[in-house]
Each structure stands twice: as C-alpha cells, then as structure tokens.
Amino acid sequence: MRIEGPAVCLPPDIDTDLIIAGRYLRTKDRSIWAKKVFEDLDPALSGRLNGAVIVAGKNFGCGSSREQAAVALKEAGVRGVIAPSFARIFFRNAINIGLPLAEADLPCRDGERVVIDLTSGRVCSESLERPVAPLSARMLDILSSGGLVEFWRKKK
Amino acid sequence: MTTLSEQILGAPAGEYVDRRVDRAYVHDGTGVLTLETWKALGGSGISCPECLFVLFDHIVPANNSTTADLQHELRDFARHAGLHFSDIGGGICHQLMAEGNALPGEIVVGADSHTCTLGAFGAFATGVGATDMAAVWASGTTWFRVPDSIGIHLTGSLSGSVEAKDLALTYVSRLGMDGASYHSLEFIGEGVSGLSMDSRLTLSNLAVETGAKAGLFYADHVTRRHLGSFGHRVMPQEQGDCNYRVEYHFDAGEIVPVVAVPPRVDTIRPVSDLAGLELDQVFVGTCTNGRSEDLSRFANIVRGKRVKVRTIVAPASRKVLENAVKTGLLMDILAAGCTVLPPGCGPCLGAHMGVVGEGEVCLSTSNRNFRNRMGVGGEIYLSSVSTAAASAVAGEICIAGD
Numbered sequence: 001m002r003i004e005g006p007a008v009c010l011p012p013d014i015d016t017d018l019i020i021a022g023r024y025l026r027t028k029d030r031s032i033w034a035k036k037v038f039e040d041l042d043p044a045l046s047g048r049l050n051g052a053v054i055v056a057g058k059n060f061g062c063g064s065s066r067e068q069a070a071v072a073l074k075e076a077g078v079r080g081v082i083a084p085s086f087a088r089i090f091f092r093n094a095i096n097i098g099l100p101l102a103e104a105d106l107p108c109r110d111g112e113r114v115v116i117d118l119t120s121g122r123v124c125s126e127s128l129e130r131p132v133a134p135l136s137a138r139m140l141d142i143l144s145s146g147g148l149v150e151f152w153r154k155k156k
Numbered sequence: 157m158t159t160l161s162e163q164i165l166g167a168p169a170g171e172y173v174d175r176r177v178d179r180a181y182v183h184d185g186t187g188v189l190t191l192e193t194w195k196a197l198g199g200s201g202i203s204c205p206e207c208l209f210v211l212f213d214h215i216v217p218a219n220n221s222t223t224a225d226l227q228h229e230l231r232d233f234a235r236h237a238g239l240h241f242s243d244i245g246g247g248i249c250h251q252l253m254a255e256g257n258a259l260p261g262e263i264v265v266g267a268d269s270h271t272c273t274l275g276a277f278g279a280f281a282t283g284v285g286a287t288d289m290a291a292v293w294a295s296g297t298t299w300f301r302v303p304d305s306i307g308i309h310l311t312g313s314l315s316g317s318v319e320a321k322d323l324a325l326t327y328v329s330r331l332g333m334d335g336a337s338y339h340s341l342e343f344i345g346e347g348v349s350g351l352s353m354d355s356r357l358t359l360s361n362l363a364v365e366t367g368a369k370a371g372l373f374y375a376d377h378v379t380r381r382h383l384g385s386f387g388h389r390v391m392p393q394e395q396g397d398c399n400y401r402v403e404y405h406f407d408a409g410e411i412v413p414v415v416a417v418p419p420r421v422d423t424i425r426p427v428s429d430l431a432g433l434e435l436d437q438v439f440v441g442t443c444t445n446g447r448s449e450d451l452s453r454f455a456n457i458v459r460g461k462r463v464k465v466r467t468i469v470a471p472a473s474r475k476v477l478e479n480a481v482k483t484g485l486l487m488d489i490l491a492a493g494c495t496v497l498p499p500g501c502g503p504c505l506g507a508h509m510g511v512v513g514e515g516e517v518c519l520s521t522s523n524r525n526f527r528n529r530m531g532v533g534g535e536i537y538l539s540s541v542s543t544a545a546a547s548a549v550a551g552e553i554c555i556a557g558d
Contacts (some may be wrong), residue, residue, distance in 0.1 A: 013333055013420070017526045022505035025185055026215060026223045028192065040528040059334035062367060063526060064505070065269040067189055067285035088338055088369055089269055093285035136172055138299065148287045149196045152294075156198070 001118040001144055003080045003100055005053040007125070008045070009108035012057025016069035016090060019061070025068055033072035050077030053116065055108035058083060061090025070094040080116045082106050082123050095139050098147035103133035118143070159305040159398045160372045161340040164261055164280040169304040178262035178279075180292045181209035183249045184216070184223075185507070186267035186285075187230045193290035202237050203296030209242070210234035211252050215508040216244035216500040247473025247499040250274065250443040254357055255475055256386025260375035260393055265292060270443050270523065272363040275341075276356035277383070278375035278393045283364065303340040303369050306331075307400035308359075310347030312409030317556035319453070320355035321445055321521065321540035323411050324362040329424040330404055337367035344395060347408050348373060353382040354449035361444045362523055365421045413555055415519075416538040419527040427543050427555045436516035438467040438548040439530075440541055441497070442504045445521035446472030448479050450541045455485040457545035457556060458492035464551030468510045470497040494548070506530045519547050 017040070024036045038045040054060075054073070060083040061069060070093040073081070080100035094101050102116045104123045114125045118140065121132045135143065145151035158168070167173045182190050187210055194200070202208065210230060218224035234241040242252055249266060250273040258264050260278035265271065267289040274281035284298065292298050308327055314320065341363045343356070351359070356373050363371025373379070374393040383390050413427040440446070440454055451471060469489055471477040477499055480486040490496060502508025504522040506529055512518045514533030521544050525536035537553070546556035 015524075015526045017505070017524070017529050021528060022507045025507070026188075026226060028188065028226070040532065059337065059367060062333060063269065063524060065186065065267060065271075065283040065285055067186070067287060070285070071189075085334060085337055087334070087367055089283050089285055092288055096285060096287035136301070138172070148291060149193060152197050152200075152291065 001100065002115065003053065004113060004115040005051045005079045007055045007108050007110060007112045007114045008048055008052045009110050010054055010056040013059045013062055014056055015063035016061055016066050017063055019069035020066065020072040025066060030071060030075045033068050034075035037072040037076045046076055051079060053079050053114045054081040055106055055114060056081060056083040058085045060086050062087035065089045067093045067097065070097050070099050074099045082114065082116060095143050096148040098143060100143060104130045106130050159340070160278065160342055160374060160393065161280055161303055161305055161370060164263060165300055165302045167302045169302050171302050172299060173302060174297055174299050175263055176297050177207065177265050177292050179207055179209065179253065179258060179264045180266070180289060181211055181249055181253060182267040182289055183214050184212040184227055184230060185214035186289070188226045189286035190267055190289045190293065191230055191233055193287050194293050197290055197294050200294035202293055205238040207296065208293060209240040209253070211242040211246065211249035212244050213248045213500045215502055216498060219508050245474060245498050247475070248443045248446065248501045251447065251472035251476070255473065256383060256388060259383065259388060260379060260390050265289065265298060269364045270361055272368065272371045273357055273361040273443055275363065275370045275372040276353065276360040277379055278373055280370055280372070282369050303338060304401045305340045305342050306336050307403035308341050308343045309345040309403050309405045310343060310408055311345055312347055312407040313350045314408045314411065317542040318411050318413055319540040319542055320351065320358040322413050323406060323408055324359050325414050325416050325424050325538065326411055327404065327406060328362050328365045329422045331366040333365065333420060333422045334367040336363070339368055339401060341366070341368045341371040342400070343371065343373045349376060349378070351378070352449060353378055354447045357447065358444055365523060413540060413543050415543065415553065416525055418525045418535045418537065421523065421525060421538065427539065427553065430553045431555060433553040434517065435465045435519050435547060435552055437510070437512055437518040438465055438544050439503050439510055439518055439520040439522065440468070440544050441470030441472065442501050442522040443472065444523045445541050446470055446476065448476050450521070451476065451480050451485050451489070453541045454545045455488040457542060458494070458549055459488040461492055461549045463493045463548040465548055467494040467548040468497060468503060469494045470503065471499050473499050503530060519544055519553060
C-alpha cells in the first residue's frame with residue numbers, strides 16, 4: 001500500500017475539535033465536514049487538502065472520539081496522515097474508515113512530496129526516509145480493504 | 157501478578173485480543189453515525205440488545221429540525237431494536253452508566269472519549285468511534301491491544317476546598333496530553349480508600365486527557381456501597397504486585413486548587429496566580445463535575461449570595477437533579493441567580509446552550525479547554541466546582557475559602 005502527495009504541515013496535539021468543530025456534527029451530509037475541516041485552525045486549509053498528505057506533530061487527533069474528524073479528512077481528499085504518534089481512538093477510527101496513517105517522525109516542509117509505503121513500512125520526503133511503526137495484521141487488512149465496513153463484507 | 161487491565165482483558169500487555177463486550181453505549185452525537193455504519197454492514201442484526209444503551213445527552217432537547225430528525229430516527233431504532241434507551245432529560249451517558257450500569261471486571265465500550273469515567277468501578281471502560289461501535293452492535297465483540305499500565309500512586313487526603321478535580325488536573329499536567337498514550341492508568345495507594353465514588357469518577361474521567369485508554373480503580377468498600385445502592389452485590393478486586401511502566405506519586409494533602417489555562421488541559425496554574433481574572437460565564441456540570449457531590453459543594457458556597465456573572469448549572473442526570481430538588485440545593489442555586497439547564501452536556505462542546513461569544517472568558521468545571529470548543533473566539537479555563545462557585549460569586553477568578 002503506497003500513497004503520495006504534497007505535504008501539509010501541522011503542529012503537535014491537533015485535537016478533533018480543531019479538525020471538525022462540535023457545531024458541525026449534527027448532520028449526515030459528509031460534504032459539510034469536508035468544507036468545514038480545520039475551520040478553527042485555518043479556514044483556508046481545507047482548500048489545500050485534496051490529494052495531500054498531512055505531516056503532523058505528535059498526538060494527532062487527541063480529544064473527542066468523534067469519527068467525523070477522520071471522515072472529514074478523507075472527504076476533503078487527504079490521502080494519509082504521518083505523525084510521530086496518534087491519539088488511540090482517532091487511530092482506530094481512521095483505519096476503520098480507510099484513511100491510511102503512518103506513525104513516523106518525518107520533518108515536514110509544506111508542499112514537499114512525501115510518500116507513505118505501508119507495505120515496506122517506511123515514509124519518505126525528498127531527502128529523508130523514516131521507518132513506520134508496523135500496524136497489526138488485522139489493521140493492515142482493514143485498511144487495505146478500504147475500511148471496516150468493506151473488510152466486514154468481504155469476510156462474510 | 158498482573159495489572160487490572162490485564163486481569164480483565166485476560167492477556168498480558170501488548171497482546172491483541174478479541175473480547176465480548178459486557179456493555180456498550182452511544183449518545184445522540186455518536187449514535188447517528190453508528191446507526192448509519194451498522195446499516196452499511198448489511199443488516200447484520202443486533203448481537204446483544206440487552207448489552208446496548210442509547211442515551212441522549214449532547215443536544216437535549218433538540219435545538220432545530222435537523223437535530224430533531226436525527227434524534228427521531230435513532231430513538232425509533234433504539235426502541236424497535238429493544239436497546240436500553242434514555243431520552244432527553246435522563247442525563248449524561250457516562251453518569252447514567254455510573255448509576256448502577258457498569259460493574260467491576262466488566263468490559264465496557266462507549267462511543268465517547270470519556271467512557272474511561274467508568275474505570276472508577278474497576279471496569280475496563282474505553283472510548284471507541286462509531287464504526288467500531290457498529291461492529292459491536294452487530295457482533296457483540298471487539299478487539300483490544302492489552303495496554304501497558306501507568307500507576308498513579310496516591311497518598312494523603314484532600315482537604316478544605318481542594319477537590320478531586322484539582323488532583324485530576326494536576327496529574328494531567330504532570331503526565332502531559334499524550335503522557336499515557338496507548339496506556340491505562342491505575343489509581344493505587346493508601347490515598348484511594350478515602351476518595352468518594354464521585355471523586356473517583358472525576359479522576360477516571362480525566363484519564364483520556366493524558367491520552368490514556370482507561371483509568372481504573374480497584375473495586376473496594378466504596379465501590380461496594382455505591383453499587384449496593386443500585387441493588388448490585390460486588391466483590392472487591394485484589395491488587396497484587398504488578399509491573400507498571402512507570403509510577404507517578406501524588407500526596408493529596410499537598411495538592412492546591414488549580415486552573416487549566418486555554419487552550420491545553422495540561423497547562424495548569426495555581427488559582428491564586430489567576431485571581432482577579434474577569435469572567436463572562438461560569439459553567440458547572442458535565443461528566444466531570446455534574447454529580448450530587450458537586451452540586452452540594454456548589455450550593456454550599458453560593459447559598460445566600462448572588463452570582464456576579466452569568467452562571468449555568470447542568471446536573472449530570474435526572475437522579476442528580478431530583479436529589480438537588482429533594483435536598484433543597486436546587487433552590488439555593490436558583491436563588492443565587494444561576495440558570496439551571498436540563499441534565500445533559502451540550503455547553504461543554506459548544507453544541508447546545510451556554511455557547512461563549514468571541515472574546516468572552518468562561519470558567520468551566522468540564523474537561524476540555526481546546527480552542528473555540530465552547531464557541532468561536534471564547535476562552536475556557538477549567539477548575540474545580542469550589543473554585544467555580546467562589547468565582548461566580550466574585551465575578552472573577554478567586555480561590556474558595558476553606
């Protein structure tokens with residue numbers, strides 16, 4: 001499984017309230033989440049996410065369990081997220097909806113091309129390469145199926 | 157010997173296990189997406205309806221047609237599928253589970269990050285997302301990576317106006333916002349036995365603010381008495397020597413009243429440092445500090461006085477509210493000029509009522525002060541109930557007298 005795209009750099013401890021604010025949760029319309037993603041951090045950011053790979057600081061996705069945070073990123077076109085660590089609920093949520101995550105410490109330069117290769121277990125930028133903490137076999141299976149719903153259907 | 161998490165999950169730390177879940181709950185916020193995903197799983201049925209709870213607390217009563225329609229669908233589903241259901245006004249999901257619906261040794265998952273609150277009963281209780289929850293609805297099981305544990309060793313006792321919340325903010329500050337990522341916390345030491353159930357719930361509640369998966373107390377006489385009042389007979393859980401990844405020591409007698417300053421829960425300062433900071437709103441309630449002990453502390457401070465700043469009080473459950481009516485505490489709170497909301501948690505996340513305006517400052521007894529959480533441009537300081545009460549009366553942050 002290989003993903004690549006231009007990096008969008010974010011600081012550490014990005015909480016799920018910042019990813020998608022509580023005031024936008026009461027809807028089934030996923031396009032709203034894609035539009036409002038990161039609104040409270042930087043309203044212009046959502047326009048740069050399509051096709052991008054987020055390279056964030058540690059503890060990405062902390063706080064609320066709202067799965068809408070992971071869904072918002074995916075709907076906005078984010079291909080994957082690289083961070084030295086993730087909050088555990090966000091981590092499970094992202095894998096469950098088929099958003100690739102890579103636990104790795106990769107220095108970030110905005111716009112630089114970065115690659116996540118979960119098969120070989122590495123991430124790289126134009127000048128650096130870093131190992132990725134391996135996913136469990138089942139998580140990798142869920143992710144490569146496209147998420148838990150697809151994994152579940154396949155299993156049946 | 158093994159940690160309590162290892163005992164309950166039945167495997168050593170680091171192992172991946174599949175386990176049947178004893179109780180699982182969603183609220184109106186996460187239940188809608190859970191229901192959508194459960195449908196997408198393809199009519200898998202409900203594995204154990206008597207294990208599942210749907211508890212409305214986030215936007216109660218509904219604030220507009222969109223919310224009303226979403227709640228209507230979830231309410232109908234819960235009733236038809238035979239799930240336990242609590243409608244608007246029943247209370248906050250974690251509090252309702254704490255009222256006799258979670259027992260020592262059980263595995264509990266909730267589609268809300270503060271599910272760790274129920275670790276106070278010696279249950280392995282942790283938050284999950286909507287998709288994981290949908291799979292629990294369908295299969296009755298989920299997977300866990302058995303966590304390593306961190307010991308929070310308590311000695312001494314809290315005194316005067318110092319509360320479990322001050323201790324909780326202090327340990328969050330010591331560990332940091334990700335200091336316990338992928339770990340469980342276990343509250344141990346001779347300082348535990350003197351902590352009331354409400355205090356333990358507050359301490360377990362904040363565990364997730366360190367990134368922890370769970371925050372557990374071993375069931376003891378306090379647990380037994382609390383659950384006994386709901387008709388449960390429970391055995392104490394034995395703590396043996398076990399391997400904690402690291403232990404942090406806290407002497408409760410040395411804890412001082414603190415405030416977490418925006419926008420991080422782990423950045424605390426003594427209340428005395430912030431004395432005089434003008435407030436626009438005080439909010440008392442939530443799954444952290446909306447229980448009977450909290451309302452009692454609050455009423456004892458505001459009784460016979462008038463609050464100088466708009467003050468919102470939301471009891472954590474109908475039972476807490478009824479208790480406040482019976483004991484006369486509610487009249488004290490109203491007579492002091494506070495606004496009382498129905499049981500629920502909307503203001504904490506800026507979802508419903510009590511939203512803070514741009515440039516406004518709110519002192520809250522909740523658990524998160526993230527940027528814009530209670531309203532765009534508002535700032536949230538977190539404190540104990542006693543600090544919130546004294547500050548409401550003063551109109552500015554001030555320390556409660558002992």
